[in-house]
Amino acid sequence: MNKRAHLLVIDDDPLNRLVLENTLSEEFDIRLCSCADEAWLVLDNDVDEVRIDLILLDVLMGEGAGYHVLERLKASHKTYSIPVIILSQSHSFHDEAKALELGALDYVTKPFSPAIIKARVKNHLAIKKKNDLLERLANIDGLTEIPNRRALEEVFGKLWLQAKKNSHALAFLLVNIDYFRAYNDKHGYAAGDACLVKVAHVLQEVTRHYGGFVARFDGVRFAVVLNVDGLESTLQFAQALELMVEDLKIPHQASPICAFISISMGGIVVVDNFTATPVEIYAQADEALRKAHQLQAKLEIVSI
């Protein structure tokens, strides 16, 4: 069964709210707000985790306060992708252009036809559904279905800024599956694919448990970004990863170091040196991983 979409109506006219409720509540879950403050309470409320799919906004309520609401919606990363349909008493081209320039997707003048409003809501929800799917597909790795490098870059950027602002440490780890070329040669490429999927999922499970983020970095390497207390807690996390992967007990008949699939890691813990760029951090983690490999160690983590 299709999930009902959640609509938010922001309109100070009780009659309009009633008409919209009567028109839309049979097919959609609808929240009615009479002013911007009420609407922000709904939008900021993560408690019941209701995500608003579309907003109908009376742009001229309270002497044009709706324009400020629109600007704020489009300025926040949390709400900018929610489609907004403007409801307005004004037939002026200037007002319509202003609303569209500020990011509204549609502009409907009052009095409106309930049937047309319903049709427009449905059309915009259908477009949003496709956009959401494209966004999701653009950010996941096709084989393992965990986030891809593109998603990593976005999340890493955000976590980096947060860590810098709040002065807490951030760890970046590159995780490599050992002797994977030999695994493919011995067990076959299809078995290699299945193995990558299992390892990816276990890395994701452990990383989520620690509140971090994991993505497929390239080939058989994964990247983890994690808020940490420092080097010690990063080492503990890395050891947990290592154990969980070994616990999968995926036989690796061509590995010279272990009867099962195993991983090696190179990582950087950024404690207070937030001057580097993400690319430099990737390079340093890559270097640490190379060093771990040369020393035949499972783990090399450097603190900067």
Ligand SMILES: Nc1nc2c(ncn2[C@@H]2O[C@H](COP(=O)(O)OP(=O)(O)OP(=O)(O)O)[C@@H](O)[C@H]2O)c(=O)[nH]1
């Ligand atoms: N099955 C499968 N293999 C892949 C995939 N992506 C990369 N590989 C293979 O993974 C292997 C990675 O090899 P390397 O990391 O260069 O070297 P290695 O054999 O793991 O050796 P060490 O790094 O010394 O442990 C290559 O043979 C790639 O072809 C994939 O999506 N599926």
